[in-house]
Amino acid sequence: MSGLVLNNVTKEFGTFTAVNNVELTVPHGTFVCLLGPSGCGKTTLLRMIAGLDLPTDGAIRLDDKDITKVPTHQRELGMVFQSLALFPHLTVGENIAYPLRIRGRAKEEQKKRVEELLAMIHLSGYADRPVSKLSGGQRQRVAIARALSISPKLFLLDEPLSALDAKLREAMQVELRQLQQKLGITTIVVTHDQREAMTMADTVVVMSKGEIRQAASPIEIYRRPADTFVADFIGSTNLLEAEADSAGRVTVLGQPVSGVSLGAGVSKATLSIRPEDIHLTAPGNGALAGTVTFVRDLGGTIETFVDIAGRQIVAVSTPRARPEVAVGQPVGVMLLPDVCVVLAK
């Protein structure tokens, strides 16, 4: 199978396990985001794929070839570092040509390739500038072009956009995704920004404490999170404890609800409901009874905070479907079965 395959990859630093038994398959040409809070092992995993760290255990295969112990410089990859690591003593063109120069390609070929890449990143004519004279976004592009100059088999990026301001970051996310699709290159990005992962990735790999919690498409991760960690980490959600009696009747926060099932033989579970899926109605009719405690009107969206038996939940709606509620008013919260995700306790 072509692409990148990780088997049982584990990395220990002394007694600390940074990456624990990771199994992951990245088919050729896909865009994968490793997503997780800081310290979850995502950067260590990327460094092992790059060969900058060696796994304590397990194997890494690229296109059916075991590369676990192949030194970094023989892996034919391109990597963009968080600090970008542009060489300060070289010009823009020399930075981009560096991988070609190291491989002893002809001067003419180097020049032609640099021009191609500069055109690709919309910086034609910048070849002779020193890198210190570039703006943040331009440096970012140069780092990307340098990593791509040999058309590598793997394109790795470690928090590549974290140094940019919010607006530029959003634009670069779209640009990076379009570039990857045009080149069809297998790409792995480490990020802690879930918006970034959702924007760019074919597959989002959510990690926590050195382990993969879920690997799936962005929409699947959002709609059907595998556990409470993923549900809470991706977007915002309301997590509600639910209990079922022997007859399968479900109570949430001590109030009976209809239409929701926890599955056969399950007595306790957590329900995850996205704020935009919460439907506010009049109290009664099988809805959870609560009290409105605060309304945050942001113009584009309206967030209603509802207190149910001491637990605060948030409902988000658009101005078109503005709920007719006021602070202190009793309100009913409908849990529609098709949007409730039942997560094992």
Add this chain to the structure above:
Amino acid sequence: MRREAPQKLGDYGPLFFPAMMLIVFFVVPFATMIAVSFFQRQQGGFYVPAFVFSNYERFLSLFFANVLGFSLMLAITVAICCVLLAVPFTYLLTRMARKVQIVWLVALLSVLSLSEVIIGFAWSTLFSRTAGITNLLVMMGVMSEAKALLPSFGAVLTGMVYQAFPYTVLVLYPALVRLDPTLTEAARTLGASPIRAFFTVVVPALRNTITATLIMVFIFALGSYLLPQLLGRPQHWTLSVLITDQAIYQSNMPFAAAMAVFLVLVTLGLVALTVMAGRKGEAA
């Protein structure tokens, strides 16, 4: 940050103290030396104020030209050897654990506390026939019999490199510590082996630091006058040795001063050339 140019005389206040120190401890002695270099020497070790060029004329001979040439060559060799050894050493040192670094730095600093005399005698023992390192080689069976390694050019060079090495490391250390370690990692992911990454990224990125270090060690080595006498033959004596000889043993202050002034001028000229070459390389 942009600063305004000083407006009033008082704005120069912070400069008074360093300026005073510079004048008292550098400008005045150096000016005195320049003046003395034009004085007339009298028999018996005294000199009277005059304005003669005879001290400089005496210096313009093949003998002194040779000594000057040798001194410059020795100082340049010492500077190059020190930098060649210290750059890889310091680079590896900065990548070690903090504790290991401290041990090494303390060891290097303790070498600095040794006086030139002690270093000279220590090396003359190590290079001697009776108690030197060749005895170890004989014991290991590498050599058939012990021999003296001094006096020789190699012995002078070793002693001076040993003496200048800690300074070289201490000058290079801050720059190497500040060097972004991801630069080498980036070079490796882009296809450079660790050794090529070192030569294509670390060394060029440190070019200015390395030039500055070369100049510093060069000037430091130029002033050395004890080690060449302790470890070398008379043909390995530097201009500094001759200056000391003239000033102290021959009691010829004006001539010693003239040689010292000449040495300073040549040194300044060489440093200026190096800096200019560095600028040119940067612009290209």
